[in-house]
Amino acid sequence: MAKSTRRPQKIYAIVMWVLSFVFAGFLMALGDLVMRDIPRVDQSISVETFVNAEQIKLLRSKDRDLSRQTTPLQRTIEDAVEEKNSAEANYRGAKSRFDNWIATRTATQSNATNPEVLSRTQELEGLSANVRTAERVVATAQANQRTQNRNASDVRASIKQLRDEAQPAYKRARRKQDLKVFGFRLMLTLPLLLLSAWMLMKKRHSAYWPLYRGFVTFSIYAFFFELAPYVPNYGGYVIVFVGIFTVLVAGYFLIKQMRKYLERKQEEEARSEGDRRKSIDYETALKKIAAKTCPGCDRSIVTRDGVHSDYCVHCGIHLQQECTNCETRNVTFHRFCLCCGTENMELVKPAAPPYTTLA
Ligand SMILES: [Zn+2]
Numbered sequence: 001m002a003k004s005t006r007r008p009q010k011i012y013a014i015v016m017w018v019l020s021f022v023f024a025g026f027l028m029a030l031g032d033l034v035m036r037d038i039p040r041v042d043q044s045i046s047v048e049t050f051v052n053a054e055q056i057k058l059l060r061s062k063d064r065d066l067s068r069q070t071t072p073l074q075r076t077i078e079d080a081v082e083e084k085n086s087a088e089a090n091y092r093g094a095k096s097r098f099d100n101w102i103a104t105r106t107a108t109q110s111n112a113t114n115p116e117v118l119s120r121t122q123e124l125e126g127l128s129a130n131v132r133t134a135e136r137v138v139a140t141a142q143a144n145q146r147t148q149n150r151n152a153s154d155v156r157a158s159i160k161q162l163r164d165e166a167q168p169a170y171k172r173a174r175r176k177q178d179l180k181v182f183g184f185r186l187m188l189t190l191p192l193l194l195l196s197a198w199m200l201m202k203k204r205h206s207a208y209w210p211l212y213r214g215f216v217t218f219s220i221y222a223f224f225f226e227l228a229p230y231v232p233n234y235g236g237y238v239i240v241f242v243g244i245f246t247v248l249v250a251g252y253f254l255i256k257q258m259r260k261y262l263e264r265k266q267e268e269e270a271r272s273e274g275d276r277r278k279s280i281d282y283e284t285a286l287k288k289i290a291a292k293t294c295p296g297c298d299r300s301i302v303t304r305d306g307v308h309s310d311y312c313v314h315c316g317i318h319l320q321q322e323c324t325n326c327e328t329r330n331v332t333f334h335r336f337c338l339c340c341g342t343e344n345m346e347l348v349k350p351a352a353p354p355y356t357t358l359a
């Protein structure tokens with residue numbers, strides 16, 4: 001079966017889709033501008049807003065002071081350690097020189113009374129005292145660092161405690177603000193959504209549908225990008241309730257539409273065959289026949305030996321007939337015989353042209 005749509009109509013349909021999207025695009029740009037220019041709800045609250053400002057300021061300045069001490073303390077320790085190492089090296093050198101010197105002396109000489117031995121021993125003791133002093137300096141510096149660390153961690157713990165105590169108030173304020181932002185956005189998008197729903201229900205067959213379609217596309221965008229991300233969470237409750245509500249509404253409308261459609265078909269099938277056939281739009285009829293669907297009842301057309309039956313077995317509509325002139329079998333909805341061009345007398349005159357028909 002040949003496709004029945006006129007070629008310009010196909011191009012027209014594509015152009016109209018492009019037009020819909022371009023229109024939607026400009027509406028989105030306008031929406032973004034509006035959102036940008038409208039004064040925003042204050043976004044500047046943080047946990048700090050709910051903390052005693054004086055207290056936290058004091059603690060922060062203490063923390064800064066303690067942090068400033070870290071490097072000097074570390075350097076003091078490093079210097080003291082270096083000092084201690086050098087004192088130890090001095091002592092070890094002197095000790096080994098002394099031991100060698102003692103070993104070379106003969107056993108007969110008394111070490112205890114010799115003045116040179118005494119003076120060297122004293123020198124060694126002096127060096128050993130230096131080592132001990134250096135060790136004490138290191139120990140003191142390390143103790144200072146420990147104290148500083150402890151103080152710093154105490155201050156940070158106090159800061160954390162202050163912030164933790166402020167959390168509940170902050171969360172309450174945050175929820176309130178989220179609700180405000182959502183309410184504000186809902187106020188802007190809800191009219192768009194309602195308008196779109198109305199267009200979808202009432203304007204689908206309008207000649208200006210491509211423009212309505214652009215608007216509907218825009219409102220879907222607004223819903224997903226301007227409203228949905230701002231739905232307050234409340235532990236997932238809102239999302240679930242919105243989901244349930246959407247499914248119920250969608251289900252209700254789908255069921256209603258289906259019942260309407262079935263009622264309409266039943267009414268149609270109650271009318272006379274000729275009457276029904278004349279009421280079917282030319283283009284629609286050809287499209288449905290091409291898709292092997294009965295234009296009258298939308299059920300499948302039964303074929304016999306690969307050929308369409310003359311009548312729909314479900315609703316009785318006349319589908320094929322012989323030409324009055326050459327007896328070639330023709331689809332009843334065709335306007336002229338495919339073989340001899342005789343005008344089909346049972347011709348279905350096209351109804352008022354739909355918007356896709358070009359003059
Ligand atoms: Zn039928």
Ligand SMILES: [Zn+2]
Nearest residue numbers: 323326337340
């Ligand atoms: Zn013919």
